[in-house]
Amino acid sequence: MGAAMLSALVDAPLPLPAWDLPVPARQTLRDREVDVWVVPLPLPEAVEATLAATMNFEEWERAGRFIGADKRRQFIAGRGMLRLLLGGYLGLPPSQVRLDTRGQGKPVLADDPSLGFNLSHTDGLLVIALAAGLEVGVDVERVRPVDNAPALASRYFSARECAVMEASPRGFLRLWTCRESVVKAFGTGVSAGWENLHIVERSRETADAVCEDRPCHVRMFTPQPGYVAALAGLGTGFHLRPARHVDFTQVTHH
Secondary structure (H helix, E strand, O other): OHHHHHHHHOOOOOOOOHHHOOOOOOOOOOOOEEEEEEEEOOOOHHHHHHHHOOOOHHHHHHHHOOOOHHHHHHHHHHHHHHHHHHHHHHOOOHHHOOEEEEOOOEEEEOOOOOEEEEEEEEOOEEEEEEEEOOOEEEEEEEOOOOOOHHHHHHHHOOHHHHHHOOOOHHHHHHHHHHHHHHHHHHOOOHHHHOOOEEEEEOOOOEEEEEEOOEEEEEEEEOOOOOEEEEEEEEOOOOEEOOOEEOOOOOOOOO
C-alpha cells in the first residue's frame, strides 16, 4: 500500500540512491551558527522520487491531500530535502530522521532538539535553514507586484514600519518576509503574534524584532536574483554562514 501511494504521488522514474544527490554528506555547526540551503524548484523527476522515498507514511498521506500538483510537489521537495539535509548533519540516513511537531505545528527533531530548522518555499525556490542551539524561522518570496500593497501595509504593518518601508514591491516583501520569519521562529503561528510584532531595521541586511518582550534578530538576504528572504533567530544574535546552493540540474536517472 505504501509503495502504491508513493507511485501515485510522484509519477516519476524509480528513485536514485540518495548518495547520488549533490549534497555534502556530513555537516557541522558551532553554537548559534546557521546554514541556509537554497534549492531551485521544481526538482527533476528522478530527484523528486528519491526524496519522496525518504518520507514516512504520514508524510505520504499529507502529500496526497494536496489538490494541486504544484503544491504537492512543493511539499515533497521541502520535506524530502529537509530529511536529506538533517540526515547529513546528524549522520543518519534521511528515512531515519524522526520529526515531530509542537505549538502551532512547527516541525522539530524528535531526538535532537538542539538542532533547529525551518523552511520556506515560493514560486521557483526552496530555502531551508539549519541552526545549532537556536530556534529559527525563514521566509522567502519571489519579487513581484503586490496587489493593494499600501492597504496591506496599513493593515498588517505598524505605523513606524510603514514610515520607513521602501515604496516598492521589494520593500513591501522585505518587511513581509522579516515578519513571517520572526513569527515562524517563535512557532506561535501568525494569528498569535502578528499584531504585537515590531520590526526595527538596523541596516539593509539586519533588523531586530520584539514580540511580547521576546527579542529576536533578523538577517535579510537575497537567496538568488529576483527573490528576497529573511532569517530570524531567537535571542540577540547569531552567525549566518554564506548561503549554500544545491544544483540538481546535472542529476539524471541511471
